[in-house]
Amino acid sequence: MATITLSRVSKDYGGGPVLRGIDLEIREGEFVALMGPSGCGKSTLLRLIAGLEEPSGGQIHIDGRLVNDVAPKDRDLAMVFQSYALYPHMTVRENMSFALKQRRLPPAEITQAVEAAAVKLGLTNLLERKPKALSGGQRQRVAMGRAIVRNPKAFLFDEPLSNLDARLREQMRYEIRKLHRELGATSVYVTHDQVEAMTMADRIVALNDGAIQQVGSPQDLYDTPANLFVAGFLGSPPMNFLDATLAADGALVVEGQTLARVPPPAGLAPGATVTLGLRPERLALADPAEGVAARVDVVETTGTGQVAHLAIGAQRLKLFTMDGRRLAPGEVVGMVVPPDAPLLFDPGTGTRIA
Amino acid sequence: MSRALALKLEPYFYTAPSLLLIAAIMLVPLVTGLSYAFHDLILLDPLSGDFVGLDHFRELLDDDGFWTALRNTVVWTAVSVALQFTFGLILALLLNRPFPGRGLVQALVFLPWAVPGFLSGLTWAWLFNPVIGPLPHWLQGLGLLATPQNILSDPHLALWGPIAANVWWGIPFFAITLLAALQSIPKDIYEAAAMDGAGPLLRFRRVTLPLLAPTIAITVMLRTVWVANFAELIVVMTKGGPADATQILSSYIFTLAFQRLDFGYASAVAAVLLLLLLAYAAAVMVLRHAMTERA
Numbered sequence: 087m088a089t090i091t092l093s094r095v096s097k098d099y100g101g102g103p104v105l106r107g108i109d110l111e112i113r114e115g116e117f118v119a120l121m122g123p124s125g126c127g128k129s130t131l132l133r134l135i136a137g138l139e140e141p142s143g144g145q146i147h148i149d150g151r152l153v154n155d156v157a158p159k160d161r162d163l164a165m166v167f168q169s170y171a172l173y174p175h176m177t178v179r180e181n182m183s184f185a186l187k188q189r190r191l192p193p194a195e196i197t198q199a200v201e202a203a204a205v206k207l208g209l210t211n212l213l214e215r216k217p218k219a220l221s222g223g224q225r226q227r228v229a230m231g232r233a234i235v236r237n238p239k240a241f242l243f244d245e246p247l248s249n250l251d252a253r254l255r256e257q258m259r260y261e262i263r264k265l266h267r268e269l270g271a272t273s274v275y276v277t278h279d280q281v282e283a284m285t286m287a288d289r290i291v292a293l294n295d296g297a298i299q300q301v302g303s304p305q306d307l308y309d310t311p312a313n314l315f316v317a318g319f320l321g322s323p324p325m326n327f328l329d330a331t332l333a334a335d336g337a338l339v340v341e342g343q344t345l346a347r348v349p350p351p352a353g354l355a356p357g358a359t360v361t362l363g364l365r366p367e368r369l370a371l372a373d374p375a376e377g378v379a380a381r382v383d384v385v386e387t388t389g390t391g392q393v394a395h396l397a398i399g400a401q402r403l404k405l406f407t408m409d410g411r412r413l414a415p416g417e418v419v420g421m422v423v424p425p426d427a428p429l430l431f432d433p434g435t436g437t438r439i440a
Numbered sequence: 441m442s443r444a445l446a447l448k449l450e451p452y453f454y455t456a457p458s459l460l461l462i463a464a465i466m467l468v469p470l471v472t473g474l475s476y477a478f479h480d481l482i483l484l485d486p487l488s489g490d491f492v493g494l495d496h497f498r499e500l501l502d503d504d505g506f507w508t509a510l511r512n513t514v515v516w517t518a519v520s521v522a523l524q525f526t527f528g529l530i531l532a533l534l535l536n537r538p539f540p541g542r543g544l545v546q547a548l549v550f551l552p553w554a555v556p557g558f559l560s561g562l563t564w565a566w567l568f569n570p571v572i573g574p575l576p577h578w579l580q581g582l583g584l585l586a587t588p589q590n591i592l593s594d595p596h597l598a599l600w601g602p603i604a605a606n607v608w609w610g611i612p613f614f615a616i617t618l619l620a621a622l623q624s625i626p627k628d629i630y631e632a633a634a635m636d637g638a639g640p641l642l643r644f645r646r647v648t649l650p651l652l653a654p655t656i657a658i659t660v661m662l663r664t665v666w667v668a669n670f671a672e673l674i675v676v677m678t679k680g681g682p683a684d685a686t687q688i689l690s691s692y693i694f695t696l697a698f699q700r701l702d703f704g705y706a707s708a709v710a711a712v713l714l715l716l717l718l719a720y721a722a723a724v725m726v727l728r729h730a731m732t733e734r735a
Contacts, residue, residue: 136631136635137634138631138634138635157634157639158631158634158635159634159635159636159637159638159639163635164635165631165632165635167628167631167632169626169628171626171628171629171631171632172629172632173629173632173633173646173647174629174651175650175651184633184636184638184646185635185636185637188636188637188638188642189637232632232636236636
């Protein structure tokens with residue numbers, strides 16, 4: 087188990103910076119998700135921690151030891167690759183014992199460690215098989231097994247579930263989470279999937295364009311996103327963003343209608359334009375006479391409820407409701423915005439104001 | 441014709457053109473050639489042509505020229521293929537890592553393959569000539585030769601001349617095929633091995649070599665058969681001499697057939713070479729099968 091500290095870490099392959107000045111402290115036993123869209127630098131950051139790439143600047147410490155110039159094999163970290171990267175010419179047992187053999191552990195000890203891990207992952211019957219004779223889910227388990235037999239300082243996961251189908255992904259999410267609870271090992275998990283980040287991580291590091299946007303617990307990021315990027319990345323259906331004007335009395339005016347009233351934030355002149363963020367599930371339906379009048383465009387049924395695509399003048403937004411009322415396209419409904427629902431962002435910088 | 445019979449014959453009907461072609465250009469000449477081995481067939485002797493049974497093969501057993509050629513064939517093939525493979529693998533490993541100008545170097549490295557064997561034999565023969573070539577002087581400078589003599593005219597050393605030319609000429613084949621095989625190994629397997637605690641040497645031994653093994657087996661087999669049959673360099677550089685000291689079986693066959701014009705005896709030697717190569721190929725196939733079964 088280890089702490090991993092990154093200070094001012096940057097990476098440049100020569101075509102402009104991929105990572106710029108990353109500062110991050112990963113605590114012992116913590117499960118941290120590096121989350122962002124493809125190309126945001128999250129995998130590069132993981133590979134820097136692994137030692138598969140060298141940082142262009144900054145320092146990486148593992149357990150207080152500077153590892154910038156330490157080879158991957160001497161960092162004692164285990165990595166689960168997106169492609170699983172199993173050794174195709176070795177059986178499952180050989181795959182899982184490879185690292186232990188490099189350490190020259192006694193054969194009996196290796197057998198014991200491999201078989202214990204196999205039991206944990208349900209691989210006991212597959213130990214003598216070659217990777218090509220396994221299904222995607224089984225390969226994924228072998229990749230996990232190869233990591234856990236080593237009992238490493240930390241686990242690094244590089245989008246390990248993205249090659250699995252949805253059902254298997256959900257199951258593996260649960261199993262990885264359970265393993266983490268049992269082993270208590272520091273884990274860094276790269277994903278572009280906000281559901282994985284939300285459900286699995288103790289803390290999420292939201293990355294965009296090579297820079298950290300926000301670090302915090304999943305709920306923190308969901309409730310109080312630092313900027314438009316984080317707000318838009320988390321949540322499904324995603325947050326609505328509307329162009330609104332803030333009146334002197336704190337009224338948020340969209341297309342001539344007052345959606346809600348907020349205490350006027352300091353530093354904003356009355357009449358200022360803001361980007362108004364509203365989570366679809368925080369909005370409620372009401373009679374057309376009450377609330378804000380909105381026209382129903384399209385209705386999507388999800389089973390647990392309905393997602394209504396609404397139009398207020400020229401602006402569109404989504405509303406998620408679980409009340410059983412049947413909505414019809416073209417119908418005009420009333421919409422109520424609870425006073426604590428609105429999030430205000432600076433339309434220029436994207437930073438959250440209130 | 442009944443429908444069932446027609447259906448049964450249908451596949452043979454479709455394959456017939458290619459089977460006929462193969463029979464016409466491969467099987468017929470092969471069988472004809474083999475049949476020569478049992479006939480007394482001398483090209484300019486109108487009285488020859490009798491069936492002689494196994495006489496040629498009995499003659500073989502007492503033919504010093506045959507045994508020298510057989511020994512030389514083994515040395516020539518084993519040394520040439522081993523060195524071609526070793527240098528080809530080293531070259532492939534070097535070319536597999538990126539460096540500036542790699543594309544150009546790759547193209548240059550593969551150049552020898554494009555040179556006709558005949559031409560490279562001539563060039564190497566000149567290189568070994570002390571009057572115009574530098575090699576004898578270099579070999580003397582290295583202490584390998586007492587005087588800058590032409591090794592091609594020394595019965596004990598002459599075979600090394602064509603071997604040197606053959607190694608130079610054959611490296612690109614191994615470099616190309618092994619480089620292709622190397623590039624098909626996913627990079628993340630190496631990364632996984634690095635994370636698992638394996639250094640560069642171990643990664644080579646435990647990842648690269650096992651994953652190259654199928655390619656190595658097939659290319660070494662192909663090249664061995666090829667090189668064993670490859671008389672061109674020897675015919676051009678030494679003509680099998682001095683005093684038949686550098687004959688390999690295939691050049692010996694060439695000499696027997698086209699210089700002594702004894703087609704019957706030459707065919708008998710060729711039949712033996714064919715048998716030896718078939719046995720070798722079968723052994724490699726069995727070995728390879730055993731390996732892949734285990735794998």
